Amino acid sequence: MQVKSLKDADVAGKRVLVRCDFDVPLKDGVVVDDTRLKAALPTLQFLREHGAKEIILIGHAGRPDGKVVEELRIAPIEKKLAKLVDMGGIIVKENLRFDPREEANDPTLAQELASLADVFVNESFATAHRAHASTVGVATLLPSYAGLHVAEEVEKLSAALTPPQGSLAIIGGAKFETKQPLIEKLLAIYSKVLIGGALGNDLIKARGFPFGSSLISNMPVPEAIAGNDRLLSPEDAAFMGGAMDGRSGPVTDTRTDEHVVDIGPATALAWAKEIQAAPFVLWNGPMGVYEEGYTHGTDTLAGALASSNAQAIIGGGDTTAAVSKFSFNPEKIFISSGGGAMLEFLANGTLPALEVLKA
Numbered sequence: 001m002q003v004k005s006l007k008d009a010d011v012a013g014k015r016v017l018v019r020c021d022f023d024v025p026l027k028d029g030v031v032v033d034d035t036r037l038k039a040a041l042p043t044l045q046f047l048r049e050h051g052a053k054e055i056i057l058i059g060h061a062g063r064p065d066g067k068v069v070e071e072l073r074i075a076p077i078e079k080k081l082a083k084l085v086d087m088g089g090i091i092v093k094e095n096l097r098f099d100p101r102e103e104a105n106d107p108t109l110a111q112e113l114a115s116l117a118d119v120f121v122n123e124s125f126a127t128a129h130r131a132h133a134s135t136v137g138v139a140t141l142l143p144s145y146a147g148l149h150v151a152e153e154v155e156k157l158s159a160a161l162t163p164p165q166g167s168l169a170i171i172g173g174a175k176f177e178t179k180q181p182l183i184e185k186l187l188a189i190y191s192k193v194l195i196g197g198a199l200g201n202d203l204i205k206a207r208g209f210p211f212g213s214s215l216i217s218n219m220p221v222p223e224a225i226a227g228n229d230r231l232l233s234p235e236d237a238a239f240m241g242g243a244m245d246g247r248s249g250p251v252t253d254t255r256t257d258e259h260v261v262d263i264g265p266a267t268a269l270a271w272a273k274e275i276q277a278a279p280f281v282l283w284n285g286p287m288g289v290y291e292e293g294y295t296h297g298t299d300t301l302a303g304a305l306a307s308s309n310a311q312a313i314i315g316g317g318d319t320t321a322a323v324s325k326f327s328f329n330p331e332k333i334f335i336s337s338g339g340g341a342m343l344e345f346l347a348n349g350t351l352p353a354l355e356v357l358k359a
Contacts, residue, residue: 001154001158001349001350001354001358002154002358002359003145003146003150003151003154003354003357003358003359004144004145004146004357004358004359005145005146005148005151006043006046006047006121006145006146006147006148006151007046007148007151008145009119009121009143009145011047011050011051011052011119012050012051012052013051013052013053014052014053014117014118014119015052015053015054015056015116015117015118015119016047016052016054016055016056016117016118016119016120016121017056017058017113017114017116017117017119017120017121017138017142018040018043018044018047018055018056018057018058018120018121018123018147019058019059019120019121019122019123019124019127019134019135019138020037020040020057020058020059020123020124021036021037021039021040021059021123021124021125021126021127021337022036022037022059022060022061022074022077022095023036023059023060023061023062023126023127024036024037024061024077024080026061026062026071026072026076026077029071029076030076030080031076031077031079031080034080034084035320035335035337036126036337037077037080037081037084038084039123039149039337040123040147040149041084041085042148042149043121043123043147043148043149044085044090045085046148047121048089052089053089054089054091054117055089055090055091056090056091056093056116056117057081057090057091057092057093058093058096058113058134059074059077059095059096059124059134060095060096060097060102060127060134061073061074061077061095061097062095062097063097064095064097064098065097065100066097066098066099066100066102066103067098067100068098069095069098072095072097072098073094073095074092074093074094074095077092078092096132096133096134101133102132102133102134103130103132104133105131105132105133105136105137106133106137107133107137109133109134109137110133110134110137110138110140110141111141113133113134113137113138114138114141114142117142118142118143119142119143119144119145120138120139120141120142120143120144120145121144121145121146121147122135122139122144122145122146122147122150122353122357123146123147123148123149123150124147124150124353125149125150125153125336125337125338125341126337126338126339126340126341127341127353128150128338128341128345128351128352128353128354129338129340129341129344129345129351129352129353130352130353131352131353135352135353136352136353136356139353139356139357140356144356144357145357146354146357149337150354152334153336153337153338153342153345154345154354156313156334156336157313157336157342157345157346158349160280160282160313160346161189161346161349162189163189163190163280163282164279164280165191165279166191166277166278166279166280167189167190167191167278167279167280167281167282168190168191168192168193168194168274168275168278168280168281168282168310169186169190169192169193169194169281169282169283170193170194170196170271170275170281170282170283170284170285170301171183171186171193171194171195171196171199171283171284171285172195172196172197172199172200172284172285172286172287172298172316172318172319173197173198173199173284173285173286173316174197174198174199174215174217175198175199175217176199176202176217176219176221177217177218177219179199179343180219180221180222180225181347182343182346182347183195183225183231184225185346185347186282186346187225187228187230187231190230190282191230191278192230192231192232192274193230193231193232194232194271194274195231195232195233196234196263196285196286196287196288196297196298197285197286197287197288198214198215198216198217199217199285200233200234200237200260200263200287201214201215201216201260202216202217202220202221203221203226203231203233204233204234204251204254204260205220205221206220206221206223206225206226207226207233209251209252209254210251210252210253210254210255210256211251211254211260212239212241212242212254212255212256212257212258212259212260213241213256213257213258213259214254214258214259214260215259215260232271232274233251234251234260234263234264234267234287235250235251235264235266235267235270236248236249236250236251236263236264236265236266236267237249237251237254237260237261237262237263237264237267238260238261238262238263238264238288238294238296238297239254239255239258239259239260239261240258240259240261241257241258241259242255242257242258248264248265249264250264251264260288261288261289261292261294262287262288262289262294262295262296262297262298263287263288263297264297265296265300267297268287268296268297268300268301269300271300271301271304272300272301272303272304273304275301275304275305275308275310276304276307276308276310278308278310279310279311280310280311280312281305281308281310281311281312281313281314282312282313282314282346283301283305283312283313283314283315283319284314284315284316284319284336284339284342284343285316285318285319286298286316286318286319286322287301290318290321290322291318295322298318298319298322299322299325301322302319302322302323302325302326303325303326305323305328305333306323306326306327306328306333307326309332310332311332311333312332312333312334313333313334313336314333314334314335314336315335315336315337315338315339315342315343316339316342317339320335323335
């Protein structure tokens with residue numbers, strides 16, 4: 001896919017509206033992870049260097065559902081941003097999602113946003129799968145371009161759809177019904193696809209193995225997918241529940257009162273070797289219930305990836321957190337800023353907010 005890049009825009013003397021990714025973790029009114037803010041810095045620097053008259057930043061934080069939520073005001077984010085960049089000539093607007101018209105892609109809000117500027121730049125890949133007023137609506141009203149990071153996301157993820165022979169895809173998380181089209185697509189272009197997390201439970205069930213009380217999707221895995229020998233499911237797992245809470249063992253030995261919380265040590269070791277042998281790795285989603293502390297499987301794969309020679313693209317908060325525990329070469333491992341947006345782009349080859357930026 002080709003999008004119009006900011007590099008091709010004339011911004012000299014113009015007011016530029018930038019849709020940023022302000023949805024960063026906040027704790028006690030303080031930004032605890034500024035990765036998404038830093039991703040916008042090259043675009044802000046470009047606008048300054050090319051003579052933009054005024055830079056207006058818009059974005060959202062959290063899910064206020066169209067109402068003002070004090071804990072989700074943009075002020076702490078603006079304060080953090082001011083430590084990263086000179087704010088001279090930069091205006092930061094309040095949380096877009098305080099206004100119910102944002103998520104409804106209301107044309108009146110799109111017009112109000114467009115009236116602020118002469119040029120629009122989308123620098124929020126993580127929201128590019130949402131057709132909102134600030135991502136799609138305003139882009140139809142102004143000369144519009146992809147920010148430098150968004151353009152890089154499109155370039156990297158497009159390349160992931162034509163991987164070299166022997167490449168490996170790893171997909172974790174839950175809800176097989178939403179990920180089936182992606183898994184089918186990856187099986188057509190990747191040498192092996194490794195499935196963990198709750199998706200792994202779905203595959204274990206579909207292959208006739210016991211799954212105990214593990215989390216299972218509403219939709220069964222079709223036989224054509226379950227029978228594909230290039231789709232790998234865990235051979236062993238870490239379990240919770242039952243008389244031997246916290247044990248590991250073969251998935252063939254899952255007991256009725258147990259549920260899978262992570263891939264097992266044998267699977268983690270085998271999959272780490274797959275990673276180290278692959279020329280390219282695409283990875284989105286943890287291998288276990290990462291947010292509850294079941295991190296061993298995911299961290300084992302992350303360490304293998306960081307120390308390998310593979311080119312890689314990773315996405316999703318837990319996957320990024322795992323890889324970030326290790327020293328890695330950022331020229332080899334690209335971290336996508338989108339979890340859901342990354343998955344939808346890989347499945348569909350485009351996103352609503354990118355369609356309006358097509359070259």
